[in-house]
Amino acid sequence: MSETAKKVALTQDGKRASFNLFPDLCKGCGLCMQKCPVNIITWSTDLGVYGTPAVCTTDQDKCIACKNCELVCPDAAIRIIVKGKK
Amino acid sequence: MTREKIALSPAMPKCWNPETKPHKFCPGCGHGLALKMLGEAIDELDIQDRVIFGCDIGCSLLSWDFFNVDSVQTHHGRTTPVITGIKRARPELIGIAYMGDGGGYAIGAQHLVNSATRNEKVTAILINNTNYGMTGGQMAPTTLPGQKTETTPYGRDPEETGYPTLGPEMVAAIAKEGAYVARGSIANLRQLKKFLKKAIQNQVDGNGFSFVEVVSSCPTNWRTNAEATWSFVEKDMAEYFHVGEFKVPGQKEEK
Numbered sequence: 001m002s003e004t005a006k007k008v009a010l011t012q013d014g015k016r017a018s019f020n021l022f023p024d025l026c027k028g029c030g031l032c033m034q035k036c037p038v039n040i041i042t043w044s045t046d047l048g049v050y051g052t053p054a055v056c057t058t059d060q061d062k063c064i065a066c067k068n069c070e071l072v073c074p075d076a077a078i079r080i081i082v083k084g085k086k
Numbered sequence: 087m088t089r090e091k092i093a094l095s096p097a098m099p100k101c102w103n104p105e106t107k108p109h110k111f112c113p114g115c116g117h118g119l120a121l122k123m124l125g126e127a128i129d130e131l132d133i134q135d136r137v138i139f140g141c142d143i144g145c146s147l148l149s150w151d152f153f154n155v156d157s158v159q160t161h162h163g164r165t166t167p168v169i170t171g172i173k174r175a176r177p178e179l180i181g182i183a184y185m186g187d188g189g190g191y192a193i194g195a196q197h198l199v200n201s202a203t204r205n206e207k208v209t210a211i212l213i214n215n216t217n218y219g220m221t222g223g224q225m226a227p228t229t230l231p232g233q234k235t236e237t238t239p240y241g242r243d244p245e246e247t248g249y250p251t252l253g254p255e256m257v258a259a260i261a262k263e264g265a266y267v268a269r270g271s272i273a274n275l276r277q278l279k280k281f282l283k284k285a286i287q288n289q290v291d292g293n294g295f296s297f298v299e300v301v302s303s304c305p306t307n308w309r310t311n312a313e314a315t316w317s318f319v320e321k322d323m324a325e326y327f328h329v330g331e332f333k334v335p336g337q338k339e340e341k
Binding site for chain 2: 009
């Protein structure tokens, strides 16, 4: 995965990984919420590209950095950055 | 929980065209997932400069500016022959024909069947979402028995309209040695990427026809939320459309 042009991301820092959401890409389909194994993804107060709610995590410290949400996002609106890796 | 604003690159495949993102597909559409896996497969095989991407009419045509590769948008159902023609004229290129179930199994079925019989060295990728998405969710050849669509408001009746088309099984039955036929699902994306990579690699090796059907979703026309979408793809569709490889080059023909 190479570096493409940068966009505005809303970042939430946690113990194991940070959750980065791109409001310009998120369409609010909710597929990621169903696939989170620890059920921490929920609707955000920030709006996505279609004016629908984007997503955020309730407690980023509970994130196990499985990257399921990043994988199932059809719009690549989520990026998980694992701590200690570059 | 605080949310800070930072500048960051999205985790997109390198061959995606970032200027056209967010793409034109509906929220939750399986096309985005299939094209993400196809993009990662193209990146990993490092063939971006050699790929010709052809898309059909239907929802799949919204991918015409999806990749930073040479693209062509063809007449309805004619993606396979157009890509076949390009591949015959320029054999060093890698032709990928991308279509929906209407283009591949209804109006374009003859092209799919004949390309498979001739063992053309192209890769065909077919997205199966059990209806005609762009025109408003009418019954398609792949609509499941009992499924409600715009034109089957009481559910599809197999007595009247037959059973859903099983494309990979059909192509595997008529394709010759060297063909690669598989069915993946957006419920298992890592496996889907493996299938797509093998299908493209099969063409790079010059073995023969490669065909991958992708079991996909259509939340807009199914009128489902995220939970019901996943359950329809993972349970209802998986019962009828079995995921797996149906023909792999190198296996001996059964006599």
